Amino acid sequence: MSKEKTLEIDTDKIWETIDRNKTHISLSLKLCVHCTLCAESCFLYMNRGKNPIYMPSHKFINSLGRLYKQKGKIDRKGLEEIKEIAWERCVLCTRCYCPMGIDIPGMIALTRSICREQGVLPQFDEN
Ligand code: SF4
Ligand code: SF4
Numbered sequence: 163m164s165k166e167k168t169l170e171i172d173t174d175k176i177w178e179t180i181d182r183n184k185t186h187i188s189l190s191l192k193l194c195v196h197c198t199l200c201a202e203s204c205f206l207y208m209n210r211g212k213n214p215i216y217m218p219s220h221k222f223i224n225s226l227g228r229l230y231k232q233k234g235k236i237d238r239k240g241l242e243e244i245k246e247i248a249w250e251r252c253v254l255c256t257r258c259y260c261p262m263g264i265d266i267p268g269m270i271a272l273t274r275s276i277c278r279e280q281g282v283l284p285q286f287d288e289n
Contacts, residue, residue, distance in 0.1 A: 171241055171280055177234030179276055180226075187230045190269060193262040194219055200266065203259040206251060218258040218266040221247050225273040241282045248273040249284045 180187065200218040201207050207216035214220055225247045229236060236244070248270050256267045277283055 171236060171238055171282075173234045173236065175234075175279060176229060176236070176276055179272075179279070180230055180234055183272060184230065187226060187269070190222070190264045191227055191230065193264055194223070194260075195262065197261070200258045200260045200264075203257055205255070205257065206253070216251055218252075218260070219264075221251050222264070222266050222269045226269045226276075229273070229276065238282070241277060241280060244273060245277045245282050245284065248277060 196219065198217060198219070201212070204216060204218050207213070207218070210216045225244045228240075228244065232240075252267070252270045254267045254271055258266050260266065274283075
């Protein structure tokens with residue numbers, strides 16, 4: 163496979179995965195009332211000076227939420243940005259609390275799975 167080929171993003175495949183989970187994703191996006199109550203239950207948010215980019219809702223909306231809104235159409239640069247959120251800003255500890263019942267770690271885990279399928283993953287996760 164050529165280097166150029168390995169850099170391609172299969173947006174149809176991304177959308178297939180999102181489409182299989184779209185009811186859950188779309189409901190979660192609608193349910194989020196941006197109350198920020200999840201923020202203080204995330205130790206990363208608390209330990210990074212309460213930087214909004216570490217808020218659980220921000221991470222979900224800007225990773226899987228972004229892929230959903232763009233119908234899976236994203237380039238490598240965009241997917242690299244999403245990878246950063248899914249690995250560097252969340253450890254899937256499942257401690258975040260949302261009164262609306264939104265499963266943020268589940269959403270981030272699905273985001274990681276989409277990135278992995280496209281070969282976009284952190285160095286430590288490569289075989
Ligand atoms: S607590 Fe739930 S509804 Fe409130 S901002 Fe966080 S994810 Fe959204
Ligand atoms: S699962 Fe992710 S977003 Fe939730 S508390 Fe843990 S690090 Fe924060």
